[in-house]
Amino acid sequence: MALGVKKPFTEVIKANIGDCHAMGQKPITFFRQVLALCSYPELLEDNKFPEDVKNRARRILQACAGGSIGSYSASQGIELIRNDVARYIERRDGGIPCSPDNIYLSAGASDGIMTMLKLLVSGEGSSRTGVMISIPQYPLYSAGLAELAAVQINYYLDEAKCWSLDVKELRRALEAARKHCRPRVLCIINPGNPTGQVQSRQCIEDVIKFAAEENLFLMADEVYQDNVYAEGCQFHSFKKVLFEMGPEYSEKVELVSFHSTSKCYMGECGFRGGYMEVVNLDPEVKVQLTKLVSVRLCPPVTGQALLDLVVNPPQPDEPSYATFIKERSHTLAMLAEKAKMTQDILNQVPGISCNPVQGAMYSFPSIQLPPKAIAEAKEKGQAPDMFYCMKLLEEKGICLVPGSGFGQRDGTFHFRMTILPPTEKLKIVLAKIKEFHQSFSEQYS
C-alpha cells in the first residue's frame, strides 16, 4: 500500500497468525505470577502472592543450577520438568506409562519438529528420505523439508469429509513416492492446522496400522490437544491409541509427539516452551538425538518453567485453583463460541463453504472465485486466492492467509482465518468478509 493513501477502513484486523495474546487473549495469572517470582526471587518474601505460587517458584528454582533460571539446564531439559511432563502424559493417557528419559524439552514445537526431521533425513538422490505431509499443511513442514533437502510427499485431506485423513490416499501417495525417494516419515497434525479437524480414534488406529505395515516413523503434531470444540469430538493422542492396540504395535511403531505452550488456553508463543516424547526410538539414535540438541546448549529456561506450570497446574486444594479454572474455562469457552460463529456465518455466504471448526484455532473455508478474477490474478502473476486476500486487505483491512500458502487441490481456493479476534471484532471481520465476497463476486462475474 502506498504511504499516506487513505483507505476505506480505520484499522487492520489481523486474523492471519495463531498469535493468541497479540489478539487480546489474556495470560493465565498463576503462570505469570510464578514466572515473575522465578525472575526476581526477592518477591518470594512478598505477601501479595499466594502460597502455591511461591511453592511452585521455589520448586522450579531449586531444580535450576545455582537456584537461578539464568543457568543453563541439561540439553534435554530440566529433569524435574521432564518428570512433570511424563506424569502429565500418563494422566492424559489414562495411566499408560511414560518415561522422562523419552521427554525432550524444546523451544516451542517447531524446534522439536526441526530437530526430529534433521535426525531422520538422510541419503542422496533416489534414496533420499521422503517425508509425508498433509495438504493443506502448516508451512513449517515444507520449509523445514526444503531446508534439509528432504523429499516432500503430499497426501491430501478429504475436504468433502470434513478434512479427514483416508488411508487409501496415504497409500496412493506412498506408492507414487517410492519411485523417486525412500519414504520414511509420516507427519500428522491433529487437531489440524490449517484445517481445524479433529481425527477420530478409528482414523488414528488406521494410520498407526499403515505406519506399522510400511515401516514409517510417525510424527504427531499435537499442539492443539486442548483446543477441541465440536460436540462428539475428542482428542485422542497417538501414544494412547498406539498402546491400546497392544504390544504388536506399541513395541514396534516409532512415534514422536510434539506439544507446546503456544496454543490451547495458554497461548504463550513468546516463551518458546514445548516438549516432544519419543516412543520406540532406537537407543543408539537417541544418543544422536541428545548430541543434536546439545549443539544449541539448552531450550530457554523461562519456557521450560512455563511448560512445567502447564503440565502441573494448580490443584483443587490450592489457593490459585479457582482463578486458574475460571480463566482457563473462559478462554476455551470463548474459542468454542468463536469457532461455531465462524463456521455459521461463513456458510451463509454464497460461494463460501466452511467445514466445521472442530478444533485448533482456524477455519479454512473454500471460496469460489469467478473465472475473470482467476484470469486477472494470473495476469498479475499471483495465485488467485492471494489476489483475493490482497484485495480484501486493501478494501476492508482484514488480513488472512491465502490457501495457496498451505497447499490445496488444484483448481480449489481457500483462505485460513484464525478464530482469535475478540468476539465483537470477529463479528466485524466475518461481516466484512461477507460483504467483500459478494462485491468481489459481482465485480468479476
Place this chain on the structure above:
Amino acid sequence: MALGVKKPFTEVIKANIGDCHAMGQKPITFFRQVLALCSYPELLEDNKFPEDVKNRARRILQACAGGSIGSYSASQGIELIRNDVARYIERRDGGIPCSPDNIYLSAGASDGIMTMLKLLVSGEGSSRTGVMISIPQYPLYSAGLAELAAVQINYYLDEAKCWSLDVKELRRALEAARKHCRPRVLCIINPGNPTGQVQSRQCIEDVIKFAAEENLFLMADEVYQDNVYAEGCQFHSFKKVLFEMGPEYSEKVELVSFHSTSKCYMGECGFRGGYMEVVNLDPEVKVQLTKLVSVRLCPPVTGQALLDLVVNPPQPDEPSYATFIKERSHTLAMLAEKAKMTQDILNQVPGISCNPVQGAMYSFPSIQLPPKAIAEAKEKGQAPDMFYCMKLLEEKGICLVPGSGFGQRDGTFHFRMTILPPTEKLKIVLAKIKEFHQSFSEQYS
C-alpha cells in the same frame, strides 16, 4: 563412579562449563526486576519497584503485540530492541553507524552461529564449503560443521605467544584446504574460548586483510567482549577495526559478529538471548537469512527483553544506576581477580604452564604427562588428558574438561578450567589441582 563408594572428597566442584549463575554469580537486580514486571504487569502498580524499572518494562511491553511477552515477535526480533542494539553497537564502536536492519536477534549466540553456518555452507565433494576454525576451538563449531557436513579447516593458535593468531598459519591452513574443499568462512573467537587470549588491534587488522584477499566471510564470535582483565589488553570489535581501515575494506569484507546475554557480567545463559550483526551481506542472501530464521518463528521473547536491558542499561540520572554499576563492577572485578589468581597459582606447579588469562572466563594450561601415564591412558582407550581429568575427578572431586575436547597440537596436553567458582572455592580447586598434579607425576614417573 560406582554408587555408594566413598570418595576422598566431600563435594564435586564444577569448573567445566561457563555457567555463571550455576557457580554462584548473582544476576543484576535491575534486569531481573524489569523481567518480573514484564512477566506479571500487575507489578507495575507496586511501589516497591523504582520508576526506571517500571518505565523500561512498559517500554518493552508496548513493543510486544497485544502488550504481552507471550506474543510472537517478528522472526528477526522486536524492532525496538533491534534499534537499541544498533545504538549500543554505535556507542561501543565510537560512532560507526549500525543499521537495525542488519541486526538479527537469536536464542543465544549458538543459535545465530548455527544459522549463519547453515546459510553459508553448500556444495558437494571438493566444492563443499570449508570453514576455518581455531584450534583449540569451542566445540559448538566442530559439532555444527559435522551436522552440516561442512569441511572443518583447522588453524592453530600459537601457545608460545599467548595463544595469538598468526596470519602465516591461516595461510598455511587455507592453502592445504584448497586441495579438497572450497574455503569460504573464517571463524574467530575473541576474547578466546577456551584459551582466554584477547586479540590485539594489529592482529585483527591482519585477519581482515587476509579475509579481503582470500574472499573469506568473517564470523567473529565476540560474546566475551566485556570480559577483558589483563593490563594493556582491550577489546576491539571486528566491525570497528574494519570500518577504521577505510572503504576499501569496509565496503567489501563480509562480516557477522555475535553477542550473547550469557557471558560478561550478566551470565544469563538460561534466557537464551543474543544477537548478530551482519555487515556487507548481499541483499538477496539477507532475504534467505530472514526466511531461514522464520522457520523457528522467533527467538524467545524473554531473552529478547533481557538483551534490551543489556544494550540499554540504567543511565546515570536513573534510580537504578548506582546499584547497577556496583553490581556490574563487582562481578567484573571478581572475575579479574580470579583470572590473575588462576594463572599465578597454576604457574607455580612444576609441569603446568598457563598463559595469562587476558579475557573470557577460562584458563587453558598445558600439562606435562609422564610417558607411563600416556601409555596407561592408551591402554584404556582414553585420550591422555581425559585420563588425567577423570583421575582428578575421582581423587579430588574437581571437574574440568580435557584439552582433547577442544583440539590441541599433537603431543601436547591441556585442560580447560573456568574462573567461575567463588574465590574461596577457586583457591581450594587450585590447591587440589596442585596436589593432584604432583602426586600424579610421581605416581607415573
